[in-house]
Amino acid sequence: MSAVPLIAYQHVGKSFDGGRVKAVDDVTLEVGEGEFLAIVGGSGSGKTTLLRLANRLIEADGGSIRVEGEDVRAVDPIRLRRRIGYVFQSGGLFPHISVAHNIGITPKLLGTPAEEISSRVDELLDLVRLDRNQHRDRFPHELSGGQRQRVGVARALAAKPRIVLMDEPFGALDPLTRDALGDDFRALHKKLGLTTIMITHDMTEAVLLADRVAVMRAGRLLAEGTPADLAKSNDPYVGELLGTPRRQAERLAELLPKDGAA
Amino acid sequence: MSADPRWGEALGHLPDYLGNHLRVSVTALALGLLISLPLALIARNKPVLRGALLGFASVVQTVPGLALLALFYPLLLALAALSLTWLGFSFSAFGFLPAVLALALYSMLPVLRNTITGLQGVDPAILEAAQGVGMTSRQSLFMVELPLALPVMMAGIRTAAVWVIGTATLSTPIGQTSLGNYIFAGLQTQNWVFVLFGCFAAAALALVVDQLLALLETGIRTRSRMRAALGGIGVLALVAATLVPSLARTQSTTIVGAKTFTEQYVLAALMAQRLRAAGLAASSREGLGSNVIFAALASNDIDVYVDYSGTLWANQFHRTDVKPRQELLADLKATLARQKITLLGELGFENAYALVMPKKRAEALGIRSIADLASRAGTMSIAGDYEFFSRPEWAGLQQAYGLAFRAQRQMQPDFMYAAVASAEVDVIAGYTSDGLIAKYDLVVLEDSKHAIPPYDAIVLTSPKRGQDQVFHAALAPLLGRIDIATMREANLRASGNDAGSSPDAVANWLWEKIGRR
Numbered sequence: 001m002s003a004v005p006l007i008a009y010q011h012v013g014k015s016f017d018g019g020r021v022k023a024v025d026d027v028t029l030e031v032g033e034g035e036f037l038a039i040v041g042g043s044g045s046g047k048t049t050l051l052r053l054a055n056r057l058i059e060a061d062g063g064s065i066r067v068e069g070e071d072v073r074a075v076d077p078i079r080l081r082r083r084i085g086y087v088f089q090s091g092g093l094f095p096h097i098s099v100a101h102n103i104g105i106t107p108k109l110l111g112t113p114a115e116e117i118s119s120r121v122d123e124l125l126d127l128v129r130l131d132r133n134q135h136r137d138r139f140p141h142e143l144s145g146g147q148r149q150r151v152g153v154a155r156a157l158a159a160k161p162r163i164v165l166m167d168e169p170f171g172a173l174d175p176l177t178r179d180a181l182g183d184d185f186r187a188l189h190k191k192l193g194l195t196t197i198m199i200t201h202d203m204t205e206a207v208l209l210a211d212r213v214a215v216m217r218a219g220r221l222l223a224e225g226t227p228a229d230l231a232k233s234n235d236p237y238v239g240e241l242l243g244t245p246r247r248q249a250e251r252l253a254e255l256l257p258k259d260g261a262a
Numbered sequence: 263m264s265a266d267p268r269w270g271e272a273l274g275h276l277p278d279y280l281g282n283h284l285r286v287s288v289t290a291l292a293l294g295l296l297i298s299l300p301l302a303l304i305a306r307n308k309p310v311l312r313g314a315l316l317g318f319a320s321v322v323q324t325v326p327g328l329a330l331l332a333l334f335y336p337l338l339l340a341l342a343a344l345s346l347t348w349l350g351f352s353f354s355a356f357g358f359l360p361a362v363l364a365l366a367l368y369s370m371l372p373v374l375r376n377t378i379t380g381l382q383g384v385d386p387a388i389l390e391a392a393q394g395v396g397m398t399s400r401q402s403l404f405m406v407e408l409p410l411a412l413p414v415m416m417a418g419i420r421t422a423a424v425w426v427i428g429t430a431t432l433s434t435p436i437g438q439t440s441l442g443n444y445i446f447a448g449l450q451t452q453n454w455v456f457v458l459f460g461c462f463a464a465a466a467l468a469l470v471v472d473q474l475l476a477l478l479e480t481g482i483r484t485r486s487r488m489r490a491a492l493g494g495i496g497v498l499a500l501v502a503a504t505l506v507p508s509l510a511r512t513q514s515t516t517i518v519g520a521k522t523f524t525e526q527y528v529l530a531a532l533m534a535q536r537l538r539a540a541g542l543a544a545s546s547r548e549g550l551g552s553n554v555i556f557a558a559l560a561s562n563d564i565d566v567y568v569d570y571s572g573t574l575w576a577n578q579f580h581r582t583d584v585k586p587r588q589e590l591l592a593d594l595k596a597t598l599a600r601q602k603i604t605l606l607g608e609l610g611f612e613n614a615y616a617l618v619m620p621k622k623r624a625e626a627l628g629i630r631s632i633a634d635l636a637s638r639a640g641t642m643s644i645a646g647d648y649e650f651f652s653r654p655e656w657a658g659l660q661q662a663y664g665l666a667f668r669a670q671r672q673m674q675p676d677f678m679y680a681a682v683a684s685a686e687v688d689v690i691a692g693y694t695s696d697g698l699i700a701k702y703d704l705v706v707l708e709d710s711k712h713a714i715p716p717y718d719a720i721v722l723t724s725p726k727r728g729q730d731q732v733f734h735a736a737l738a739p740l741l742g743r744i745d746i747a748t749m750r751e752a753n754l755r756a757s758g759n760d761a762g763s764s765p766d767a768v769a770n771w772l773w774e775k776i777g778r779r
Contacts, residue, residue, distance in 0.1 A: 057393055082396030092391030096409045106395050155395065 004069070005030035006163060006195045007054055012063035014049055023049040025219035026063070033162075036189055036196045038210035040203050040241060046219040047199045051165050054197070055084045067163065082106055085156030085164035085194075090172050091148040093140040099125075099151050100136045106159040124154040129184060146177035153185060157192070164189075166198040170205065182209050204245040215241060267761045268455040272444065280463060282439040285504040287430045287467075290362045291423055292501075294369030302377035303403070312378060319371035327429040330368065334360035335436050335554050339561065356554075356563035357547075361433035361440075368429055369422035376418025380411030416479035420472050427468040431460065435522065435551035437558055441467070446549030450524050452676075452757050453764065471500065516733065519555050519567035520548040524756045524765075525613060525695060525749065529568045529719075531769035533737060540736035552577070560601055562726040566737065569722055570613055572715040574598075576654055584658065587716040594720075602725035606734060607741035611695055611749045614717035615655050617644075618692040620683060621705040631708035635689065636663040643669040645678045646691035655714050656691070662713035676757075679704065695719075695746060697754025719744075743776040 007030070014024040023046045031037045041047040052058040053065055056077040065072045072080060093102050101108075103124055104117040112120075125132045128150040140148055149169060156164055169185075170178040186209050189196050200206050206213045207227045214224035215238050223233045230238055305312040322330070338355035345351060353359065384407050392402040408415075431442030444460025447453065474496035481490025516537055520530035530546045537544035547564055556578055558564045571594055575581045579597060584590075595605040617632055629635050635642075644667045650656055651670060659665055671687060678690045679698035692699065694706055694717070721741065727733050744752075756768045 055394070057390070078396055078398055081394060086394040088387065088391050088394065090387070092387055092394065094388060094391065094406055096406075105397075109396050109401065 004033060005066075006033045006035075006068055007031040007197065008066045009050070009053070010064045010066075012050070012053060012065060013061050014046075014053060014058060015061060022046075022219045024053065024060075027216075027219075027221045028063075029214060029221060029224065031195060031197060033195055034193055036186070036194075036198070036209065036211045037214060038198045038200055038206035038212070039214045039216060040200055040206045041216035042201060044218075045216040047216045048167055050216065051167055051197060051199050054163075054165060055081045055086060057081075082110055082159060083161055083163075085159075085161040087149075087152050087156045087164065087166040087169045089168045090145075091140070091152040093148055093151060093155070095140050098137050098139055099130075099143070102140065102151055103154045103158050105155060110159060120158060121154075124157060127157065127188065128154045130154070144177075145173050146181060149173060149181060150184075153181075153188070157188070162193075162195060164194050164196045166196065168199050168201065171200070171202070178205075185209075203241045204248060207242075207245050266455060268453060268764060269459075271764060272456055272459040275444070276463065279439060279441050279443050279460075280467070281503070283427070283430055283441045283464070283467065284500060286358060286361050286365065286433060286438055286440060287423075287427045287471075288501055288504045289358075290365030290430070291369055291426050293362060293366040294422060294426070295373060295419065297366065298370045298373035299377060302374050302381070305374075306378050306381045315374055316371075316378070319374050322367050323371045327364075327368065327432045328435070331361060331364045331429075331432055331436050332551055332553065334364045335557070338363070339557055342561075354561070354563055356558050356561065357433075357437035357439075360436050361430065361438040365426050365430055365433070369426050372418040372421040372425070373415075374418075376421075377411065377415045380414030380418075381407055383414065384410045413479065413483055416475060420475045420479075423471050423475060424468045427471060428464060431464050434549040436554050437547055437550055437563060439547070443549060446522055447527060447765075450522055450527060450549075452759050454759060470496075474500070516542050516544045516565045516727075517563070518544060518546040519550050519558060519564035520546060521552055521555055521567075522549050525753050526568065527765040528752055528756050528768045528772065529609075531765040532740065532772055533566060533568075533721075535766075535769055535773065536736050536740065537733070540732060542733065542736060559722055559724050560603060562724045564724065565727050565733070566606075566721065566723045568609065568719050570717040571720055572614060572655075572717040575715055582654060584712060584715045586712070587718065590716060591718065591720075598722065602728055604723045604728050604734075606721040606723055606737060609719040609721065609740060609744045609749075610742045611719055611744050611746040612717045613693050613695040613719055613749075615650065615653075615691050615714055616694045616706045616709070617659075617689050618679075618682065618699060618704045618706055619689045620685075621703050623685075623688075624705050624707070629707065631710050632659065632663050632665070632713075633710060635707055636665055639665050639667050639689075642667055642688035643671065644689045644691065645671045645673045645681055645687040647675045647678070648672050650691045658713040659709075662711045695749045695753060697750045697752070697757060700747075700750050701754055719749075740776070744772070748772070748775060 009027050009029045012024055012027045013022070015022045025046070027050060039047045039050060049058055053060050054067060054072070056072055067075070067080065067084070094105070100118070100121045103121045107117045107120060121136065122132050125135060130147060130150050135143070135147070135151075140151070143151065152169070170181050173181065182205060188194070198206075198210065203213075212224065212226055213230055215222045215230070217237055222235050223230055223238045230242060233239065301315060305315050335355060338360050342353050342355045345353065388406060388410070389402065392406045397405060430440050431445055433440050434442035434446045441460050441464045444456045444463070448456030448460060474493050476493070477489050478493030478497060480486070481488070481493050518530045518534045518537070520526040527548055530548060534544040534546050550558065550564075552573070555564070555567055556569065556574070559567060571591055574594060575590060585593065591605075591608070598605050617635065619629070624630070627638065629638070646656070651672070667689075673681060675693070678687070679692065679696065679702050681687050682690045682704065683702035692704070692706075698704075699706065721737060723733070752768050752772045755771065756763055756765060761767070
């Protein structure tokens, strides 16, 4: 972890239904510049709420959240959102506008000239490995799930953010597409020097893509660290979560012997 | 059929009727949208306000169109009077304004409901995405929510447009010329050519507007510039057409009013002909409601019409006493003068309620008067129009003669004469000037106790025309010249279904007949 955390949660809390449901309960977590953090947890663990607190799609009840050194409460939420990329669960593309317009939406909101947006869109289509000529003028309903999510990633990157937040971005895709997209995004993260937080319920995906993994349950942060750190954890839930990728790895090693030696 | 001159006549009215119909419909729809769209946007996230608005619009929708339109007339008259006392200026509460307001109110429900439904139907995930990419709530509304809700909203606007164009035909009785003029005139004078023409013209207009809006909507939705442009140009052309005053709408200086029945159409045509013969430009406003026409005269929206002494006496001035004929007329004349309305004179016939039965049957039974009838009423049935049995005349008759019939029925006026002629009922409460009395060989029973007030046909002129000698002189030759037999024959002619039965043709005949004397 680098010296300056780009995103820092400090004793953050958020409850719904007049305090009856504690979605996020006293969470302290830092993400350094250039880091790829995965937050893993089941449904209702509070992981999505935690993510949305960062760009103020949800407002925190207590504690403080700093993004690029600034307390988010002191920043206009609209401007905050425009400088943070956000990838939605199933793309969240606007169905009534073309791929190019979807990708160019945040620059457009920022008042970027049209020609500049246009060349930026082409650049981004290359970046997410979609053919410019073929996809530029299509509409979201004409794309496959994987293509839609690539457009979603391109849209998140359009205004050249330093930070990208991803809400279960690859969850609804078939395993092959998911794998290819995960790898492609990991490469982009590295190439563009992004700082990324990704929400997932899949520990295998988290371990394979992220530098660091945080585990949440019932609003609380149970553990965080590199996969190797987590492996040493005594928490039974963390152990249970890590059990799945371990079993998968063992089973795969058995089923797919290398060098012919079983 | 193509040789029927009534088609030509109908076609001749088309620029005037269609132009006015379009003008009132487009204005009402535009006003309705101007009110409904912002209201829907404000109310969409406020459940209480939303419920109240939709509830209100639904209630408006349950009010019959004709009643809604008629209600706006007295309301605006009162407002115009207030505005005159407080602000020093008045406006015409007749015709265009009440029609536009009532129709705009009528258009609100589909627009409100569909706009709210359309906006609420936008996927929450899309709304979240709009927020997430950094849109303000205003940007989200205009860039995402409204475009996505557009098809549902347009469906509502199209429904509203069709409703308004259809309902606008009912604005004729409050003095707004519309395609309804064909229908009201046609129904009263049994001119089916006019009725059909009016219905088809209104339906065609509704279809055209609906299709233009559909074109505009699919054009926007499928991003087809061609379609959107065609639809847009069409809609703009209609709007522009309403702004250009119709060429056929002559700036006439005198307007003759007529209520909604045959005799009134004929007399209005006759008066208009006389005014034109005297060199005055005259047009007519036909099919006006009984409640509207007197107020329209008093506020100078029309210049002249024919009313009946008993109607004014009982309905307008709420008098319950019955006076002898001349006294009643004198009293009426003085009362009207206080409102600066001139009672120019009587035409010479009465159109009163009367008990009527077949002549042969009456002779056989020895019945000549209502008093003769009273002793036999217990075994007889009587039919009247929809209002007769709740009118003071009926109460007066029952009281004066001790009438008690075995049964009483309500009937469409056109059918009761045939019903009594074929002995379906024994007696009917008919109208003395109806041409069908002669046609079916019926007899009017004498009202020797004067239980029914006199219903002399009288010519009334507006305050504005009070001192207009040319105007009065043009109408003077009609006074006292039309006897009951002549009017009956004219009414019978006008109820025919042929070329000679148009009000104008009958008025010509009538003038020739009374002019010869």
